[in-house]
Amino acid sequence: MGSLLRGTALLAIVGGGLAWFLTSPDSLNAARFEGLTGDPIHGALVFAIAGCASCHTAPDSVPAAQPVLSGGRSFASAFGTFIAPNISPDPAAGIGGWTDGDILTAVMRGVDPDGAHIFPALPFDAYGRATPQDMLDLVSYLRTLPADATPSQPHQIGFPFNIRRAVGGWKLLFRRDGWTLQGDLTDQQGRGRYLVEALAHCGECHTPRNILGGLRRDQWLSGAPNPSGEGRIPNITPGALQWSEGQIAAYLKSGFTPDFDTAGGEMAEVIRNTARLTDADRAAIASYLKAVPAVVSAPTASGG
Amino acid sequence: MTRLSTITALSLTGALIATLAVAQNDPIMAAVKARQAHMDLNAFNISVLGGMAQGAIPYDAVAAQAAADNLVTLAAMNQMAYWPIGSDSASVEGSRAKPELWAQMDDVMADANTLHEAAMAMQAVASGGLEGLQAAIGPLGGACGSCHEEFRVPQ
Numbered sequence: 001m002g003s004l005l006r007g008t009a010l011l012a013i014v015g016g017g018l019a020w021f022l023t024s025p026d027s028l029n030a031a032r033f034e035g036l037t038g039d040p041i042h043g044a045l046v047f048a049i050a051g052c053a054s055c056h057t058a059p060d061s062v063p064a065a066q067p068v069l070s071g072g073r074s075f076a077s078a079f080g081t082f083i084a085p086n087i088s089p090d091p092a093a094g095i096g097g098w099t100d101g102d103i104l105t106a107v108m109r110g111v112d113p114d115g116a117h118i119f120p121a122l123p124f125d126a127y128g129r130a131t132p133q134d135m136l137d138l139v140s141y142l143r144t145l146p147a148d149a150t151p152s153q154p155h156q157i158g159f160p161f162n163i164r165r166a167v168g169g170w171k172l173l174f175r176r177d178g179w180t181l182q183g184d185l186t187d188q189q190g191r192g193r194y195l196v197e198a199l200a201h202c203g204e205c206h207t208p209r210n211i212l213g214g215l216r217r218d219q220w221l222s223g224a225p226n227p228s229g230e231g232r233i234p235n236i237t238p239g240a241l242q243w244s245e246g247q248i249a250a251y252l253k254s255g256f257t258p259d260f261d262t263a264g265g266e267m268a269e270v271i272r273n274t275a276r277l278t279d280a281d282r283a284a285i286a287s288y289l290k291a292v293p294a295v296v297s298a299p300t301a302s303g304g
Numbered sequence: 305m306t307r308l309s310t311i312t313a314l315s316l317t318g319a320l321i322a323t324l325a326v327a328q329n330d331p332i333m334a335a336v337k338a339r340q341a342h343m344d345l346n347a348f349n350i351s352v353l354g355g356m357a358q359g360a361i362p363y364d365a366v367a368a369q370a371a372a373d374n375l376v377t378l379a380a381m382n383q384m385a386y387w388p389i390g391s392d393s394a395s396v397e398g399s400r401a402k403p404e405l406w407a408q409m410d411d412v413m414a415d416a417n418t419l420h421e422a423a424m425a426m427q428a429v430a431s432g433g434l435e436g437l438q439a440a441i442g443p444l445g446g447a448c449g450s451c452h453e454e455f456r457v458p459q
Contacts, residue, residue: 231458250358254445260347260354262445264452271449275442 023168025111028104032132038100043141046134048276049199050127052142054269055084058150063272069094070148075121076227079213080157082121090147103139110171117167119155120213125175126201134199174214181220181292192288195281200274205233205266222295231265239294248286249279332391336399339386342378349374350444353426357438365431372423372430375444379420393457405455415451422447 047053056069070093071086088094095103102113110117110124118124127135160166180203181193196202208216208224223235234240243251247258252274255263263271274282352371355361390396392403405412422443429436 226458246358246360250354254354254357254441255449256350256354256441256445260351262448262452264449264456265458266453268446268449268453272446275446 019169020165022172023117023165025115025117025168026109026171027111028101028109030101033100033104033136036133036136038136038138038140040137040141040144042134043137043139045276046130046138046199047141048273049195049281050130050138051200051270051273052087052138054273056087066146068146068148069142070150071152072150074156076229077121077213078227079161080155082119082155082157083153084121085152086148086150087142088145088148089143090149093149093151094147095142096147100136100139103142104135107138108135110167117164117171119157119164119167120170120174123201123204125215126198126204128175128177129179129194129198131198170212170214173212176217180217181288185291186287188284188287189291191281192284192286192291195277195285196288200270200285202236206236219295219297221289221292222297226265228266235295235297236289237292237295238290239296241289245283245286245290248289249282252277252282252285253279332388332396333398335386335388335391336396336401339383339401342381342383342386345378346375346448349378350448353430353437353444354441356434357441363434363437365433368437369427369431372427375423376420376427379416379423383416400457402455402457408454412451412455415447415454418450419444419447 052069053063053067055073055075056071057067058070058072059074061068069086069088071084073084075082075084086094089096091097098106098113105111106113106118107122107124108128108130110120110122112118155162179193179197181197185193203215203221206221206223208219208222210216221236222239224233226233241248243258251257251263252271254275255268255271257263262268274285277285349371352361352367353375356363356368387401387406389406391399392401392406393399394403422440426437426440426444429440
C-alpha cells in the first residue's frame, strides 16, 4: 500500500513536471531578426492585411487613417468571451513600454513579456509564419499610431479555460509550423499562401474547429458556424466557391459579389483591409483559393 | 338567381375576401418588396459598371454614364415609406433588415449619405474612361457594405 502511494505520488510529480515543461512558453529565435530594421511605411500595409485594426479598435470606431488601437471589442467563443486589449503605444495602458522583441514574441508565439501565454483569440499561429522583415515593419508601424490610455479589460472566461498555463497544452496540440497547403505551388500561389496563412489568417474564421477550439486543418477553409451566432461563415474551397479567380480578386477589392450583392457582416471589414492590397496580391489570394483541397461541406439547415 | 350568377357572385365575394385578407399584410409586405426591388435596381446598375471595371463587358461611356446617373437617382430617392415599423427581420418573414436599423436611424442616414456621395463620385468619372471608373468602384462597394455590415442579417 505504501509503495503504491509512493508510486502514485512519484507519477504525479513526474507527470506534473512534464506537463509544466510541455506547457512552458515558447520563445522566438532572435537570430532571425538580426541586422533588420523595420520600415513603418511598408508596416502600414502589413497592418492592413494582418487585420489588427479589425480586432483592436474600439467597438464603435469608424475607419481612420491613424487607427486608435484602444481595444475593448468582444469576441464570443465556445470558451467564453475574449476582449481585445489596448495595443496602442501608450506606455501604461498599451504596449509603449514593450521592446520590439516583446511585441514580436507576443504576435508570433503568443507569449507576453511576463512569460504568460496569450489566448489564441490572437492568431499568433498564423503570424508566426510571417517573415521577420514583415513583422518588424509591422512593429515599427504600430509605434507610430496614436497612444490611448483606455485600460484593457479582462477576458470573460470561466474556469478552467482561464488557466493561461493550459494554453501551453493547447499550443502543443494545435500549433503547427509550416504551411497548411503543401505541394508544388507557382510563385503566385505561394504569395497567396503567405498572405492567407501567415497574415490575413482567413483560416481562423473559415475553418471548422474541434471541441477544444483547434483548427481542423483537414477541412481547411471549408466554413464554420459564425461565433456571433448569426448565419454561417462560408466554405471558400473549390468544393463550394465557384467564382473565377477574377471574381474573387474583384470581390476582395470592392466587396461586390459576381451578382453585385455586397459583402456584409464581418467580411465588410475584411474587404476594407484587402482593398488596400495591390491587384497582384489579390490575384495571388484568388489563385491560392483555387489551389486548396476542395471540401464539400455538409448541407446546413439554412441550405448555405 | 340563376346557377351561373350564383357561382359568379360567390366567386367574386371569395376573391374580394381573399384580397382583403392579403391587404391586411399588404402594407408591410409591399414595403419590404419595394425596398428589395430598390436594392435590385442598385445591383443591376452597379453590374454594368462593375462588369466594365472587371473587363467582363467592354467599356461603353454612354452605358456607364447612364448606370451612374441611375445610381445617383436611386440614392437620392426618399425611402421613408420603405421602412414601416414592424417590417424588420424579427417581425416579418422575408425581411433581412435587422431591428437595430430602426433604433439607429442617424447611422442609417449617414450610410445613405455615404452611398449618395460615392454614386456622385462615380457619376463624375463614369464616361471619362475605364481607369476613372475602376477607381470609383471601390468606394461604391464600401458604401453598400457599411450599411449591410451593421443592419442586414447575414445569410
